[in-house]
Amino acid sequence: MREAGLYNLIFWMAVVVFVLVEGLLLFTALRFRRRTSDGIPSQIHGNTRLEIVWTIIPVLILIVIAVPTITTIASASTIPQGPDVLKVTVIGHQWWWEFRYPDLGIVTADEMHIPVGTKVALTVESADVIHSFWVPRLAGKIQAIPRRQNEMWLQGDEIGEFYGQCYQLCGTSHANMRFRVFVQSKADFDAWVKDQQAVPAPPTDPEAAKGAQIFQSKACVGCHTIAGTNAKGTIGPNLTHFGSRTTIAGAMLEKTDANLAMWLHDPPGVKPGSIMPNLGLTDDEIKALVAYLDSLK
Ligand code: HEC
Ligand SMILES: [Cu+2]
Known part of the structure; x- marks a missing residue:
């Protein structure tokens, strides 16, 4: 995920800055500490070259952070389109989630199935009050607002089961408003789609x-x-x-x-x-x- 890459970049840059600054601080504190009572050291004031350097270095660091930050924000907020993108409409209800697949004619609840490595464009709505759709290990949050269609996209890069939770206090059972996302192999997902599209036969038992x-x-x-x-x-x-x-x-x-x-x-x-x-x-x-x-x- 690009967000994780950006996070790691900034984290490791911060580690380097931390070690350098703290290291220099410790070094000067120890190396130039007062040892004998040799009076006040010679006083200096201002060093233009030093001040220019420690202004330019942070500016460069901020540029290195800003460029990937802006491109990542742009990519996260651009909803992908095209035949390879799976569309799912997510509807928050007190206190459960509905998942509709408009192109596949499927309606289900509590559990969203998606194929691995595929971009999924979500339209997030609410049937009653404001909810918030969140699968922490797959993507950021987005609010489900009545009479509004919010859009986001996500992609599951590994097969597995991912837990989701409503993140907006929406009433008595807000904490019981969970859901799961099943990231499946292409074949498993296609089989699931076929099963869901079939009309169940009347029971014989x-x-x-x-x-x-x-x-x-x-x-x-x-x-x-x-x-x-x-x-x-x-x-x-x-x-x-x-x-x-x-x-x-x-x-x-x-x-x-x-x-x-x-x-x-x-x-x-x-x-x-x-x-x-x-x-x-x-x-x-x-x-x-x-x-x-x-x-x-
Ligand atoms: C007034 C509307 C209403 C009636 C009547 C009703 N249900 Fe429900 N049912 C709901 C709602 C709303 C939920 C979701 C509750 C939640 O998870 O907060 C639900 C959930 C369920 C679930 C769990 C579904 C899931 O995917 O989590 C089952 C099973 C179910 N109902 C069966 C029944 C049966 C059987 C009857 C008749 C005996 C019935 N319901 C009558 C509204 C209703
Ligand atoms: Cu909710």
Whole structure:
């Protein structure tokens, strides 16, 4: 990353300056310290050549810092374009993140997948209050502001899982508004895209089929979308491929059956202030819903 290169350049220049200045200081303090009581040393005043030198050296140092700083700022703020750039729209919600891939027709939540070594242009928005999108190991922060589209770009240079966090106090569960970025090999990413674009088949397992029915008959459909069904709500995360995720509820919890059951049992109890209400589901209904949601790969 260019930012890291710039940081290292400035850091090592500062180290050299520090060692030189402190070294000279120590050297003169020791070498010219008062040894005997030989009275006041001869007094000198002003040295034009010295003063010119110690004015010019810092000017040169600042120029060496300024040139790469300005070019790095320019490159960081120029949103890349073209067919090789992956576009993702990031939408902050209280208290989870939505990721839309406009060119690929994919909508997901909590987890953003990107291919390694590829420039990703992000359009960052908010559905309610001001949030801030931040993946510390991948890029700087940018605010998600209602009715505004902020732009930034990032690139994952190594394959792995990177943690993100909302960085703008946005309400009760601000600290529970996390997300993950999966930087994948080109092949893994393409496979993920294909899976996400497919419409999941209706469940065949009886428990999951029961869950599908419960989902359709409850308020779930008003807030969640599942492609290929009547669920078209947009208040909560799109659950079309929920089974392929590794985390739930703004990456607050690992996606295990136990955590999912706990969530469905009482969302505001798990995540203070949760927009998803406690729907008073029975243990039986929860069991069927978990089977159904898991089947949505
Ligand atoms: C009033 C709207 C609303 C209703 C009704 C609702 N949900 Fe939610 N749901 C949400 C919101 C909002 C979230 C995100 C909460 C968060 O992470 O802060 C959510 C999160 C979830 C999640 C976790 C998804 C993820 O990717 O993290 C699941 C699973 C879920 N809901 C299932 C259900 C089921 C099943 C029902 C019906 C029994 C239901 N929801 C009813 C709004 C709703
Ligand atoms: Cu937030």
